Amino acid sequence: MIKACLFDLDGVIVDTARYHFIAWKALAEELGFEFTEKDNERLKGVSRMRSLDILLEIGNIEMEQEKKEELATRKNDHYRSFITQMKPDEILPGATEFIKELKENNIKIALGSASKNAMTILDRLQLTDWFDAVVDGTKVSKAKPDPEVFLKGAEELNVLPGECVVFEDAEAGVEAALAGGMKCVGIGTPDVLGKAHLVVSGLHEMNFDKLSKL
Structure with missing residues (x-):
């Protein structure tokens, strides 16, 4: 029996990918090279420091860890300046309609995101009060496909992993859900998210009836 739904944030509830792209692009320009949308595909579902490593690889730049930390902070500053302007x-x-339907059917709801900016985004979107638990990058140390973020979400909701359904738009996220012993709904296309139990193009295609049949 399904008792809880755990949602990734970026690409599932809101599309902050374009803000990440603009922020990485700005950083690349500061470093003197071009960063394209095609390059940006390599960063999907990847941690900030790993993303920076990929960015530097594209620019053929090597640097010490201390300098990398500075650049990661600078990128995050760019990103935060964008997301603090977000609106509902x-x-x-x-997304709002589906979450409301889950609430009406007594399904617990958690956020499971690697982002350290998740609370800022939820506040800007006026969604914070909808979530029974928020597990973000400030609470976990292991990146997806490690299931830590989802297992912690289940723990905070006081439900078993097998009673949870995860909503994810990235392959690493789907793998994390499955590794945690949870059902998974992929948000995107079957060619990328084929391991999920169900794939839909967005939460507008979901309802409680579909969820119950998983």
């Missing part, structure tokens, strides 16, 4: 109309189609 940026919530992806169907």
